[in-house]
Amino acid sequence: MFVFHLGFLDVGWLDLLDITVVALLLYQIYNLVRGSVASRVFVGYLLVYLFYLVAKALGLNLLTTILEYFISVGALALIIIFQQEIRRFLLLIGKSTNIGNNRWVRRWLLRQIDKPEPLTPLRPVLDACKTLAAEFAGGLLVIQRNDDLSKVAETGERLDAELSKQLLLAIFNQYSPLHDGAVLIGEGRIRAARCILPVSDDAELPATLGFRHRAAIGMSEATDAAVIAISEETGRLSLATDGKLDINLNLHDLEERLVRYLARPLT
Numbered sequence: 198m199f200v201f202h203l204g205f206l207d208v209g210w211l212d213l214l215d216i217t218v219v220a221l222l223l224y225q226i227y228n229l230v231r232g233s234v235a236s237r238v239f240v241g242y243l244l245v246y247l248f249y250l251v252a253k254a255l256g257l258n259l260l261t262t263i264l265e266y267f268i269s270v271g272a273l274a275l276i277i278i279f280q281q282e283i284r285r286f287l288l289l290i291g292k293s294t295n296i297g298n299n300r301w302v303r304r305w306l307l308r309q310i311d312k313p314e315p316l317t318p319l320r321p322v323l324d325a326c327k328t329l330a331a332e333f334a335g336g337l338l339v340i341q342r343n344d345d346l347s348k349v350a351e352t353g354e355r356l357d358a359e360l361s362k363q364l365l366l367a368i369f370n371q372y373s374p375l376h377d378g379a380v381l382i383g384e385g386r387i388r389a390a391r392c393i394l395p396v397s398d399d400a401e402l403p404a405t406l407g408f409r410h411r412a413a414i415g416m417s418e419a420t421d422a423a424v425i426a427i428s429e430e431t432g433r434l435s436l437a438t439d440g441k442l443d444i445n446l447n448l449h450d451l452e453e454r455l456v457r458y459l460a461r462p463l464t
């Protein structure tokens with residue numbers, strides 16, 4: 198069934214759906230590679246493909262064959278060049294379609310009654326952040342929301358300790374064997390310390406941003422956790438959520454953003 202005619206072209210509903218999906222995909226790819234070296238490779242590849250279409254339409258057989266060969270080998274090369282972007286793209290899809298994490302799916306399909314979200318008391322966390330910032334001690338604190346963080350916990354020392362300001366300060370004390378890496382906090386308890394977080398490979402991040410802050414962003418890209426980074430150099434407080442870092446927050450702003458983010462309904 199045709200929707201309309203465009204010159205000699207008959208455009209149907211399926212064509213419109215096809216064009217919309219391709220446009221959305223291209224837009225997502227553009228968003229992922231924007232600003233990175235990969236974006237130039239992507240544009241170059243598109244230009245070669247356009248050149249190939251023109252050569253084919255003109256009936257330039259030899260050139261078409263050479264370009265066909267180049268494009269098929271190029272597709273493989275693209276997968277290698279774009280590994281980081283493809284990984285980020287798949288993570289994005291996985292994160293937004295994590296069926297088990299969906300409130301409605303849990304309720305209606307998995308027949309799980311939603312228990313009230315386990316609230317992590319923020320007071321001990323905020324008090325510890327205040328002291329760590331004032332003393333330029335440095336810290337990295339992950340507050341679990343809904344995603345399972347057991348894989349990250351495995352990279353460090355598992356603990357199951359009551360959450361308290363004093364314990365957090367003891368962990369991040371420079372003489373503590375647990376001070377390096379991140380602390381995981383979930384359901385009001387300290388779950389692990391000395392954890393290694395995934396580091397963001399976003400090429401648009403400022404070069405001045407060190408690994409503690411890149412790890413905070415990386416963790417918030419890969420999971421729905423909120424990550425607080427306290428700079429050892431400047432005492433600055435930053436909060437990473439949804440792959441974005443808010444830097445130089447005062448304690449009040451940090452508390453407000455954390456409360457708002459953790460109270461946000463699950464999708």
Ligand SMILES: Nc1ncnc2c1ncn2[C@@H]1O[C@H](COP(=O)(O)OP(=O)(O)OP(=O)(O)O)[C@@H](O)[C@H]1O
Pocket residue numbers: 335337376377378379392393394395396406407408409410411412427428429430431
């Ligand atoms: N991937 C990671 N996972 C967990 N902790 C990390 C990771 N990368 C760095 N860190 C922690 O951050 C500390 C400081 O790293 P770095 O100096 O590169 O960060 P920074 O962002 O410049 O922070 P600062 O302002 O505190 O110097 C490391 O000693 C380590 O404890």
